[in-house]
Amino acid sequence: MTDRRPAEVFPPGEFLADELEARGWTQTEFAEIIGRPQKLVNDVILAKRAVTPETAADFAAALGTSAQFWMNLETAWQLSKVPPRDDSIARAAKLRERFPVREMCKRGWIKLGDSATELERNVLSFFNLSSLEDPIEFQHAARRNYKREVTAHQWAWIFRVSQLATALKTPPYSEASLRKRSSDLERLMTEPEAIRDVPRILFECGVRLVVVEPIPGSEIQGVCFWINENKSPVIGLTLKGDQIDKFWFDLWHELEHVLNGDGKGGLIIEDFDESKAGDDEAEIRANRAAANHCVPLGAMNDFFLRHNPMFSEKSFLGFARIMKRHPGVVAGQLQKRTGRWDLFKKHQAKIRHIITETALTDGYGVNS
Structure with a gap:
């Protein structure tokens, strides 16, 4: 006998009864052949008992089929009794x-x-969707940097930034005011505690700064977009990498996008892996401007050339003092130049607990 698939669903017992009839075997005789009680055979035929793997193996040995054949019959029969599910x-x-x-x-x-x-x-x-099949369309999204696909985790974070930013009322954005206040922001780069004044200065310039803790695995550092018919800039930061140098680089990077009007009618998503900027002029410009704000490039080049590869603690701290920058900010730029990520790492102060006290924040123990 060969395995067969029934066109209709019947209990395995009906097939067993047909096989016994074809061979002229009684239930008692078949029970003796497989060494099982006659009641077991009768219960299977009457669909009072399910076929188990052990029973299927016995039936297969006696009838020249496979055990899988009988298990398939049993599975199909049991499934046929389950009411259909909705979607x-x-x-x-x-x-x-x-x-x-x-x-x-x-x-x-x-x-x-x-x-x-x-x-x-x-x-x-x-997500402002009508159905599960609809694609996500961020109302400001027309372009994004590096031509990467935005993941669902990233979209969720971006929409949350947008929700909070939209609810935040600020004065009208003034490019002139932001450029003028850049010097005020630079004066805050000497001490970690001074960072708490950043949201206020940006607010006064009409820039919405929002901090949202990222969803694990989202691989996103920040976002820049405009709302209110491209009149109001929004900067969203995740504060991944809780270090003073990362904060200032990320912030200046985004501010450069704002000052240049990048992302109007669009969306610029950042992970700040500078190697991914490629030939994107806006990203190259933003990276360079951010580095220059952190440590003026001319002075940084001069210090690097004079001291590389032996950077002493004394010369390093003296340079940071002359630049009027916190040593951690200088350390971050020096690490990028040298590729030595442990260089003066002890000076890279943590600032997340400071900025979240004054910035509109969701996450990190703060509920917006």
Whole structure:
């Protein structure tokens, strides 16, 4: 006998009864052949007992089939008794497959709701979507740097930045004011505690600064876009890498985009891996401007050439003092020049706990 697949679903017992009849065997005789109680054979035939792997192996040995054949019959029969499901389970799975639902609920960005339908509605509302099949279209997104695909984790973070930034009321943006206040920002680069004044200065210039803790695995450092018909710039930072030099480089990088009007009608997403900038002029310009604000490039080049490769603590601290920069800021730029990421690392002070006290923040223990 060969394995066969029934066109209709019947209990395995019906097939067993047909096989016994074809061979002229009684249930008692078959039970004796496989060494099992006659009641077991009868119960299987009457669909009162399921075929187990052990039973399937015995049937296969006696009837010249495979054990898998009998297990397939049993599985098909059991499944035929299960009521059909609606698409709610599939939709719930698709929702969580596409979006970081658990993290969004955990952070209070959306409500879990009392049902899968309500949860789906909340997620779609967060992303301004009509259905699960719709592509995400950020209202300001026309371009992004490096031509990378934006992941769902990144989109969730960006939409949260947008929500908070939109709710923040600021004076009208003034490019002239921002350029004038750049010197005030530079004077804050001597001490970590001075960073708490950054949000106020940017606010007075009409720049919305928002800090949102990133979702794990999102691989995003910041974002720059414009709202209110491209009249109001938004800077979003994750503060990944809690170091004074990273904060200032990231901030100046984004401010350069703002001053140049980059991202109007578009979206610039950053991870600040300078090697990925390629030939993107806006990114090259922003990286160079950020480095120059951190430590003036001419002075940095001169110090590097005079002291490389032996950088003493004394000369390093003296240079930072002359530049009126915190040593940690100088250390960050020196590390980039040398590729020695442990160089003066002890001076790279942590600042996240400082900036989150004054900036509009979501995460890091702060609920917006």
